[in-house]
Amino acid sequence: MKQKDIKVLVVDDEVAFANTLAQRLRMRDMEVGTAYDGEQALSKLNKEAPDVIILDLKMPGMHGMDVLQEIKAGYPEIQVILLTGHGTDRDGEEARRLGGFDFLNKPADIDHLECKIRKAFQEKLKRTV
Amino acid sequence: MSEHNEQQEEKNNKTRIYKFLRVLFHPRDFLGILSEDRYKSLKIRIVLLDAVLSLLPLFIVVTISYFWFQQILKDDFKNQLKWELENTKQSIEFFLEERLSILRFITSTYTYEQLSDQRTLFDIFTKFKREFPGLADIGVIDANGIQRTYSGPYRLAGADYSNQTWFNEIVVRSSNLSDVFMGFRKIPHFAIAVKREVPDKGTFWILRATIDMKILQKYASAVNIREDDDVFIINREGVLQTPSRFHGNVLEQYKENFSFREDNISIKEAGQSEGTCDICGYAPIKNSPWVLVAVIRSSPYAKIPNIFRNELLFITIISIFFSIAVTIALVQTVVNRIKKADQAREVAIAETEHASKMASIGRLAAGVAHEINNPLAIINEKAGLMKDILEGSRDLQQKREKFLSLIGGIFDSVNRCRTVTHRLLGFSRRMDISHDTIDINDALNEVIGFLEKEIIYRNIRLDLDLRKDIPKVVTDKGQVQQVFLNIINNAIDAVQEKGLIKISSYSKDEHFVRVSIKDNGSGIPRDKLKHIFEPFYTTKGKGTGLGLSISYGIVQRLGGSIHVESEINKGTNFFVDIPIRSETV
Numbered sequence: 001m002k003q004k005d006i007k008v009l010v011v012d013d014e015v016a017f018a019n020t021l022a023q024r025l026r027m028r029d030m031e032v033g034t035a036y037d038g039e040q041a042l043s044k045l046n047k048e049a050p051d052v053i054i055l056d057l058k059m060p061g062m063h064g065m066d067v068l069q070e071i072k073a074g075y076p077e078i079q080v081i082l083l084t085g086h087g088t089d090r091d092g093e094e095a096r097r098l099g100g101f102d103f104l105n106k107p108a109d110i111d112h113l114e115c116k117i118r119k120a121f122q123e124k125l126k127r128t129v
Numbered sequence: 130m131s132e133h134n135e136q137q138e139e140k141n142n143k144t145r146i147y148k149f150l151r152v153l154f155h156p157r158d159f160l161g162i163l164s165e166d167r168y169k170s171l172k173i174r175i176v177l178l179d180a181v182l183s184l185l186p187l188f189i190v191v192t193i194s195y196f197w198f199q200q201i202l203k204d205d206f207k208n209q210l211k212w213e214l215e216n217t218k219q220s221i222e223f224f225l226e227e228r229l230s231i232l233r234f235i236t237s238t239y240t241y242e243q244l245s246d247q248r249t250l251f252d253i254f255t256k257f258k259r260e261f262p263g264l265a266d267i268g269v270i271d272a273n274g275i276q277r278t279y280s281g282p283y284r285l286a287g288a289d290y291s292n293q294t295w296f297n298e299i300v301v302r303s304s305n306l307s308d309v310f311m312g313f314r315k316i317p318h319f320a321i322a323v324k325r326e327v328p329d330k331g332t333f334w335i336l337r338a339t340i341d342m343k344i345l346q347k348y349a350s351a352v353n354i355r356e357d358d359d360v361f362i363i364n365r366e367g368v369l370q371t372p373s374r375f376h377g378n379v380l381e382q383y384k385e386n387f388s389f390r391e392d393n394i395s396i397k398e399a400g401q402s403e404g405t406c407d408i409c410g411y412a413p414i415k416n417s418p419w420v421l422v423a424v425i426r427s428s429p430y431a432k433i434p435n436i437f438r439n440e441l442l443f444i445t446i447i448s449i450f451f452s453i454a455v456t457i458a459l460v461q462t463v464v465n466r467i468k469k470a471d472q473a474r475e476v477a478i479a480e481t482e483h484a485s486k487m488a489s490i491g492r493l494a495a496g497v498a499h500e501i502n503n504p505l506a507i508i509n510e511k512a513g514l515m516k517d518i519l520e521g522s523r524d525l526q527q528k529r530e531k532f533l534s535l536i537g538g539i540f541d542s543v544n545r546c547r548t549v550t551h552r553l554l555g556f557s558r559r560m561d562i563s564h565d566t567i568d569i570n571d572a573l574n575e576v577i578g579f580l581e582k583e584i585i586y587r588n589i590r591l592d593l594d595l596r597k598d599i600p601k602v603v604t605d606k607g608q609v610q611q612v613f614l615n616i617i618n619n620a621i622d623a624v625q626e627k628g629l630i631k632i633s634s635y636s637k638d639e640h641f642v643r644v645s646i647k648d649n650g651s652g653i654p655r656d657k658l659k660h661i662f663e664p665f666y667t668t669k670g671k672g673t674g675l676g677l678s679i680s681y682g683i684v685q686r687l688g689g690s691i692h693v694e695s696e697i698n699k700g701t702n703f704f705v706d707i708p709i710r711s712e713t714v
Contacts, residue, residue, distance in 0.1 A: 020507065020511055024517055027518075027521065085502025106502045106505065107510075
């Protein structure tokens with residue numbers, strides 16, 4: 001299986017961050033889309049159907065947790081990695097409880113993040129098989 | 130307007146009164162003396178108040194009973210005196226009555242003619258005198274006041290009594306008792322005379338006996354008296370009939386004011402002399418011109434029996450002693466309780482303050498960290514992208530090295546920022562709280578091993594007291610070790626060359642294992658002690674000031690607690706309580 005097959009959606013209200021991260025991940029052979037708030041992200045799920053979503057918590061409009069809940073309700077196979085600068089222990093627990101794959105703090109090491117994405121992808125494959 | 134002023138005035142007065150009361154009851158507050166002295170002064174005030182409240186009634190009762198007892202004694206003494214005077218008075222009255230009866234008997238038995246015979250009279254005189262001592266002489270006096278016959282030690286036959294008062298009186302009455310007088314013989318004596326009417330001749334004659342005054346004196350001195358007292362007889366005019374100790378001799382005037390009732394014995398408290406009150410008793414003797422007088426100056430009633438006084442004193446002293454002892458003990462207990470309660474309250478307030486401060490600092494730190502994290506994330510990604518591009522491209526070969534080094538610098542600063550913000554939030558291994566079953570002693574030994582070189586290099590004596598019997602705990606080994614590392618590091622910094630660090634571990638109770646890290650360094654001043662767990666607070670002049678705040682956060686998250694005791698120049702002791710079963714909060 002080619003690595004290019006991993007489809008990632010980066011959801012973050014910080015446009016610069018979302019775009020740059022998307023670009024870097026593309027350079028690591030991933031197919032990456034961006035969304036700048038929760039609603040936009042949810043609306044993209046239909047057409048693009050990513051394998052892994054990188055999700056910020058604190059965003060204008062929908063909160064990351066609500067987005068996570070919606071994703072898990074509609075697309076339980078999609079793996080969500082929360083990446084936030086506002087994280088607390090409690091958020092981490094909450095995310096895991098809601099079915100998030102992992103919970104990382106900004107700024108995150110790109111290699112560490114890549115590794116997590118690949119692991120999440122493996123997990124998704126496992127589930128869908 | 131004026132009403133308003135009045136109100137203001139009233140208010141001012143109230144404030145003044147309140148202030149005054151405050152000063153009265155809390156003088157220490159006023160003087161600005163606080164802490165230990167406050168309790169001491171509270172103790173003293175309560176003891177004094179209580180002593181006054183409990184001892185005042187005691188003193189009142191004792192005083193009243195003392196005077197009451199004295200009054201009883203006085204009354205009792207008066208009654209006794211009255212009784213004695215009564216007795217003596219009756220004896221004297223009986224004595225006089227008796228003499229009078231005898232004379233009457235003689236006058237009715239013998240005729241004037243018989244008694245005119247010297248031998249018969251002498252016979253009677255001798256017999257009379259034998260039976261009743263004190264008789265001086267006896268004589269028969271005719272209606273003209275001439276003594277016809279006389280029997281006695283003097284030559285008084287033919288003496289003329291017609292001018293004397295007693296003779297004039299007896300003409301009217303049937304008998305007469307004279308005052309004491311010196312008479313012809315210059316010896317104090319008194320006379321009893323009985324008149325005998327001779328109805329058929331229309332005339333009368335008188336039998337008169339003189340009796341030595343000493344006999345009266347004998348009766349008077351029968352009254353039981355003491356050294357300073359005086360008992361004597363006066364006539365109604367106050368002329369002394371018997372000699373007295375302090376009020377003059379026979380026939381002198383009794384100088385004190387006196388008054389009495391004819392029918393009864395009067396007991397009076399007379400003039401004050403030398404601090405004590407004289408008690409005077411007057412007993413008028415019936416059918417005579419005399420009054421029996423007793424002047425009691427010794428005031429024996431004033432001398433309350435020593436036993437009573439000693440007992441009273443003893444009981445009073447015992448009572449005072451007990452009441453003060455009990456009061457002091459009671460006050461000691463109460464004030465100590467108050468003190469403990471105050472201290473507990475102060476500690477509680479301090480802890481609450483500390484906890485809320487920590488919480489708000491935590492919130493602030495979290496806010497700061499969040500704000501830093503987002504731009505950091507962007508820097509991170511930008512720099513990362515530059516690096517990615519440079520690594521992927523061969524075109525910028527010349528600038529490559531420079532770029533890479535610059536980017537490396539960016540990374541370094543990102544790392545530094547990250548370290549600070551992550552540590553600030555206690556994030557370092559936030560997601561990875563593991564639940565290892567560990568031996569606290571092993572964890573400690575590993576940390577000590579890590580610091581051993583430093584300890585040896587600085588010549589610090591390390592004293593280990595790790596109890597083998599402590600239970601294994603389920604906790605995050607790495608985090609616990611970080612806490613130990615921070616605290617032991619601080620201890621090493623705190624002690625001098627050749628200082629002492631003592632590390633001990635033991636079971637605190639069934640839920641916690643306690644690790645105590647004690648140094649003999651300079652100690653932490655009280656005002657600084659409350660800040661040491663705050664982030665960025667440092668006294669060392671080096672370091673970030675995060676070590677203890679991170680340790681605090683870690684231990685709290687592991688469900689344990691950390692506290693510190695410190696004394697200036699004696700050292701500091703940190704206590705870390707680790708729950709045997711750690712739960713992530």
